[in-house]
Amino acid sequence: MAHHPRTDLESAAIRFAGDFGDCIQLMGDQFARTSAALGNAVFTAPDLPGEIRSRPGTLGGVHAFQVGFGSSAITPGDYVHTLVAMTPAALRANLPDVAAGGIIVANTDSFVAEEWVKAGYDRDPLSDGTLTGYRVIRVPVTTLNADAVSALKLSPRDADRSRCFFVLGLMYWLYDRPLDATLHWLRDRFAHLPDVYKADRRSLKAGYQFGMDLPGHAGFRVAAQVYGPGVFRRVNGATALALGIAAAANRSGREALFASFPFAPAVELLHQLMELQPPGVCPLQAEDESAAASMALGASFGGSLGFTATAGPGLGNISDVIGLAVAAELPLVVIHTMRCGPALGVPGKPEQADLLQAIHGRNGESPVPVLAVRSPADGFDVVLEATRLTMRYMTPVIVLTDVGLLHAGEPWRVPNVATLPDLRPPASPPPPTPGKPFLPYARDVRLARPWVVPGTPGLEHRVGGLEKEDGTGVVSYEPADHEHMVNVRGQKIAQIAGDIPRLALEGPPQGDLLFLSWGGTYGAVRQAVESLRTSGFNVSHGHLRHLSPLPADTSDVLRRFKRVVVPELNCGQLVSLLRSQYSIDCESLPKVQGRQFLGAELADWARGSFRPRLLSPGVEL
Amino acid sequence: MAHHPRTDLESAAIRFAGDFGDCIQLMGDQFARTSAALGNAVFTAPDLPGEIRSRPGTLGGVHAFQVGFGSSAITPGDYVHTLVAMTPAALRANLPDVAAGGIIVANTDSFVAEEWVKAGYDRDPLSDGTLTGYRVIRVPVTTLNADAVSALKLSPRDADRSRCFFVLGLMYWLYDRPLDATLHWLRDRFAHLPDVYKADRRSLKAGYQFGMDLPGHAGFRVAAQVYGPGVFRRVNGATALALGIAAAANRSGREALFASFPFAPAVELLHQLMELQPPGVCPLQAEDESAAASMALGASFGGSLGFTATAGPGLGNISDVIGLAVAAELPLVVIHTMRCGPALGVPGKPEQADLLQAIHGRNGESPVPVLAVRSPADGFDVVLEATRLTMRYMTPVIVLTDVGLLHAGEPWRVPNVATLPDLRPPASPPPPTPGKPFLPYARDVRLARPWVVPGTPGLEHRVGGLEKEDGTGVVSYEPADHEHMVNVRGQKIAQIAGDIPRLALEGPPQGDLLFLSWGGTYGAVRQAVESLRTSGFNVSHGHLRHLSPLPADTSDVLRRFKRVVVPELNCGQLVSLLRSQYSIDCESLPKVQGRQFLGAELADWARGSFRPRLLSPGVEL
Amino acid sequence: MTGTSLPVLSAKDFATDQTVRWCPGCGDYSVLTNFQHALAGLGLPRERVAVISGFGCAGRLPYYLNTYGFHTLPGRALPLAVGLKAARPDLTVWVAVGEGDTLGPGVGALLHAVRRNVDIKILLFNNEVLGLTRGQASPAARVGTRTRTTPHGSTESDLKPLPLALAAGLTFAARTADVDAERLLNVVRRATFHRGTAIVEVYQNCHVYNDGAFDYATDPSIKAETTLELEHGKPLIFGSDRERGVRLTGPTADIVELRDDVPLDDILVHDESLPDPTQSWVLSRMTFPEYPECFGVFRAVERPTLDEILHVPPPGPTRALQDLLAGDDPWTVV
Amino acid sequence: MTGTSLPVLSAKDFATDQTVRWCPGCGDYSVLTNFQHALAGLGLPRERVAVISGFGCAGRLPYYLNTYGFHTLPGRALPLAVGLKAARPDLTVWVAVGEGDTLGPGVGALLHAVRRNVDIKILLFNNEVLGLTRGQASPAARVGTRTRTTPHGSTESDLKPLPLALAAGLTFAARTADVDAERLLNVVRRATFHRGTAIVEVYQNCHVYNDGAFDYATDPSIKAETTLELEHGKPLIFGSDRERGVRLTGPTADIVELRDDVPLDDILVHDESLPDPTQSWVLSRMTFPEYPECFGVFRAVERPTLDEILHVPPPGPTRALQDLLAGDDPWTVV
């Protein structure tokens, strides 16, 4: 029915959802590869169940994988344009995210009474009005797929294995994607299993054909983004961080030791480093979080770059080690993945509620720089920046990311190693001469003390967690020494505000409304602001990569707007921080559902059609 | 020379200082007892070296013990009126705290070259001008004491043992105290050692006589405070907390389990409870902080009152357990002793730099009530209040105190157990009936869930650190459930603001200057404000016992003053908190020297003669 | 059910209405079922049982048991159970923990519970892998195990929970496997009525990340050769024809063929009650393929438990609270 | 000193100018002096030695040693040393820790360092009390010890570091006492050159809170009767007339009088190098007064160390960073 013209879209988000056995990840990945090769910007966001493998058909066991693609900023936070629901449970769990008027591709073969019941439906959701307002494409996937591969005479079980390619083919038709990238991939992958290759190929094509034959549907066309030139790849958040560590080792000339205790999904970092074996990086699995952080700090004392990763309650468990690094004034980079809390909250879901903990969660006055990652690929840059700060200021640095960012993927221009920032630390001090003893706490212009590599003759010295005399580093209980050291450590961190970029804005430098984002809300805010600006709203977007200290001009920038609104996946922590530092009252848009904002949700809010649920007055931040 | 009239004083602080062998604590204790018996308000504050027993004569080994006494509010924070310096090191370490024109009682027998050098003096500080501006009483203590007891024919060593009583006698003369309380004590104590008793007695009297014979000195008279009626005792901060736990068990009708890992001086609580064996209290030494907190939480799950104590980095080590208690909504009282940080900082010295950590130092949105102790005896009341909140709101509660408060002692009106607050928790819910299942997360008007004692038939239920559906307590990963629970937990804590006393003021309810204190700065602020008001200043004093949530009227009260100044032993944490909650800019008076404020220091500041060192702009709080 | 006697509970009475959320094929299912049966057979009312769990797949156990339960965090289940038992000696406290949790963040708490002989019972799910975090090396991973964090096979030597705990003074040590219903019932019963810390180590198959790790010990066709069933007072004999035995030569265990000229008298006789833990230590360390692996009860001895100690009133008269408040040196102002 | 050979260092070269701050009479003084002498005798340059300490009185050691040093927190010294050694295999890393720290918050890190056989050397100051916190019961306190937290005598059974670590796979175990200068020198030297985790347990007198706890083992007038000096290849004999010996009956050690009809052949011969750790376990558990306490080297065996493993390049070619950045599936836009 090629005579219906396709509808043009700027971008779209589709979501595959089903059981463990539905190869959701595979479909999503292929769709993303194909789209990236077409020149779309692509953002992928898997959504895995909290349990390893739950009972098929239950809500708890639904796997989902979203692919956002199009010509402009894409975030995991789009309303879903097409939902592929392989099971009733997949429909139920994901329907709230589908845009009004969106498309539901339903695998009717699994919409049987037994399955609705497992999903918690009383009746068939395909026919009881649940889907009123959506466009439903009913596909008896198993049946049609069995037909498609019948010539191969496979067992029914083996035949059914290729059903995901049937669905993928249909989706390729729906969004006008060519089949060849996936066909190539299949050929390479199953070179040694010709039957599998053939079945998958047939299924893919049959799915596409099914789409072409659909009455009344014409499908869509999504324009490619103009970007480049350069070498690009897709990268997910965990990989970007792992590559950042590898690049940090390379550009600093120091080995990196990455020690961590497994915590899903932060453990992906350990997996990646073990798998990639980047030169100069030593990954180490520790027995618990505090051991991991201590190992990393020990490595830093040894002149290597110590990295550790934590998640959830793990950050509290290592607060003493971070405090020790503050006192010893040694490098240490802590990559902390935020997830729903308190305690273990909702596994596998993003939140941003550990910001104030990162800033304040240590005993004594122990300020440390805190940075946050804004998108999957951004983790690479943030690790390099954290490495710069940790060595230049001899201080531990906390990098915040979240569960969603670790899983999500986006296109990334592969940097040239040689042109990455030069991160070599200051040279070791000269050996002492008579009358000029070595001072381990002598400070340079940035108030940083020297980083001496053990093994260097003549510079033997002792550090530790007790207060010291400045310069000599000798333990001191003198009141004045303590006050001096507290102030010096404070100033050392505070002045970093002058060594980081100013708060950059998208949009005009002043106006009615500024959206201020930090961390993973970046994408949704950027998308909202772009769409608002397109429709004529005078809105700007500021994003904070450095949360502590804040860029020096933060207060000035914020004051230039009538209203500043801060969407956060918490109860308003950045708002509280800004108020405590500048007495500036920003508006809080809190969301604590274990889900990222949608760009449209924010744009709607700005258009006045969305009533944000603000905090109840007096709620403790 | 009784013809010189004594000078009348409102109050005075004296400090005994010397080596480990100088029985500093004994002198201080006796002086305090005698003064209390006279009807003075007495505040004692020992100052022990960070090491167990250091080399005699070195600065690191100086012991000190301050006794403040008089007719009005007495705090450890007075300038010293008379310093007893048994050694040059004792002089050197303590001279900065002596009031201009104050008295130095110097044991000249130990001011010999070898000893000055150990103390770091180049010359004899008694004669090189160091003491210009002070009144020096030179006393060859060892020599005179040997004379005094010579008739007893003791060995020189044994004779020297009583020298502290010589000094005490002199101090009794100086401040016009009778000898009898000490003489009685000696008689009881050394009934079986008549020689010791005789020697000490002679020394005491000889010291007094030495005072009477002093040319040009007439001594002082310190008026007694009018207080009573009632039974009084002296109590130090650790004992008051321990007794508070005992009273909490008694008044709640629940057993208390107190588990902690030793951390000087917080370990005093464990010692006290092991020694006193209060009925209904089970003290337990744990293998580390997180085990201790977990044990306490386990006891709470069992229907007992779980208490734990931490200090320094220990609070971070248990942040996960506190978070678990937030999620499980169970009682838990954490008594945290603040000391200089970061890491282990300066052992044995007070600081208030863990306030924001107590409030924010957990992952996820996990608000908990935070209270602070203001004086040694106040710990008793604060523990009872924490017990009330922890059970009434089914939430962990953090009680902050500091190293200084634990050691310090003050008079305390012994409460009548029967009239202490009734702390019985709400009754256990009724057993479920058909159609009315038991709901472990059903909430009462205060949003608290029921506290069920395991062993109760029919109310079996499961709690844990994962997110739940409200009411049923069933684990739920539903976005809406999570958001609801975050909000409910937040509101539950926020509304406590309405269930605590308003912010009480000393002085007029509005005006030019309000001193706002929290925790251990209370005494110094109270003293400062009283002295300012006596000299005609229009100053008020507000004190915050509840730091989170703050009393409901805090903002209103603060706004009634032109200036609000907050002295804190940190870089301005309460100031930052107030700004973040109310956008109110208070002035910060930071002091991070491991020392409490002096009342006079604050009064001087208010009089404009003291230039407080304010934070450098931009220093990270 | 008559009016006066205690109701007899069935395994179903110990089940909840929650959907069980382990992977299909996981050994945890059998452990759950067998444990429910075991609880039902104890004659204890449900409300007297509390199950405290750590984090990991095993940690979900309490949700499926209709008793009091608390699902905690890595490393915190044991001390929490210690506090619970100290406060409530009348409860039967079981702890359900994975080996990754117990030998990692929880190992200190394990050793301290053991040395204090706290009267808690530990169901130690040993699947030799971190399951819930999706398959990393566990401290109990045997040399050579491949996981996502040991892609070339693990090289570190493993921690074995029983020898470790025996070195800390464990009074009851047993081992079983997920699928061995009868033995599991038996050791759970014995552990419950043991006074003091009891560890029941359960070899549990992680179907997804370490599948078949214990096949050698559970496969009926070979287990007679690879395992040894401990029986108190009986010689340590195994083999499909019970043709091999364990002999101690000095401190080292030897496997001898009974067919040879080795008399039965030379074979070690199992004695759970030896005050010296060395023999149980040696047996609990025996590992396939060098040795048959031992199952059953290694050690069952008595010494005072922490809760007994805590609830023995300390010597001397206790003082009433009012007295304590007044202290030794009060004064009266009128 | 000639121009070409390494400078010969004396104990004084390993001292700093810091005032030593232990209580007068503390056993730590002898440990310090002996340790300085031992370091001087190793032929290692100062800058290649790092001393990491935990918290407690023992934790002050690094301040008095003119090497690289790091004074850390309770429970953190060992993992910090592990990280240091992993990053810097060329350094000789010593760890100075008290038993309260090591067996309390640090016990997990201890066992994991041991099982990984990290090439660090642990000087374990065992005074059987928490010294710095002013005298509470230590996990190593023997039953009956009175402290401020065990006013009626401790009732919990103690943890002994060596048996515990041997259960986790320790490759070098030694014990000495603060005052035994010669033995301390000797075991420190052997530990230093051992490849793998080495523990040197030092019985150290806390003069203030546990004075005389080890008098039975250090008093020259009785120590021949109460202690046994381990010598590789020699029979385990002790007594002032070397008249008693240790025999193993099954797994249990017996003390026998050589005067009886017990032949010397029955006496156990010490062998540090046995692959099976049981014999060293038994010896390290022997406690006065039931047994003489053993001093010297219990065990010294080799297996791969963590840092060796880490620095063996894993199989397969390593990929250049630029390659890794591009990944497997890059595309080019022109």
Ligand SMILES: Cc1ncc(C[n+]2csc(CCOP(=O)(O)OP(=O)(O)O)c2C)c(N)n1
């Ligand atoms: C503080 C913290 N650190 C780490 C984790 C991640 N984590 C979850 S379960 C687990 C251990 C799982 O292993 P095991 O105890 O063997 O249980 P299994 O899943 O194999 O049953 C870990 C490390 C966590 N949940 N919390």
Ligand SMILES: Cc1ncc(C[n+]2csc(CCOP(=O)(O)OP(=O)(O)O)c2C)c(N)n1
């Ligand atoms: C986080 C933390 N918890 C507790 C303490 C208190 N503390 C200081 S030293 C120490 C242990 C001392 O015992 P041990 O290791 O035996 O050393 P010793 O003083 O006997 O040499 C403890 C618990 C601390 N400093 N920090």
Ligand code: SF4
């Ligand atoms: S991951 Fe392994 S242990 Fe966990 S539920 Fe699945 S099969 Fe069981």
Ligand code: SF4
């Ligand atoms: S307390 Fe004991 S161990 Fe510590 S320095 Fe004093 S004597 Fe030594």
Ligand SMILES: [Mg+2]
């Ligand atoms: Mg496991």
Ligand SMILES: [Mg+2]
């Ligand atoms: Mg000790």
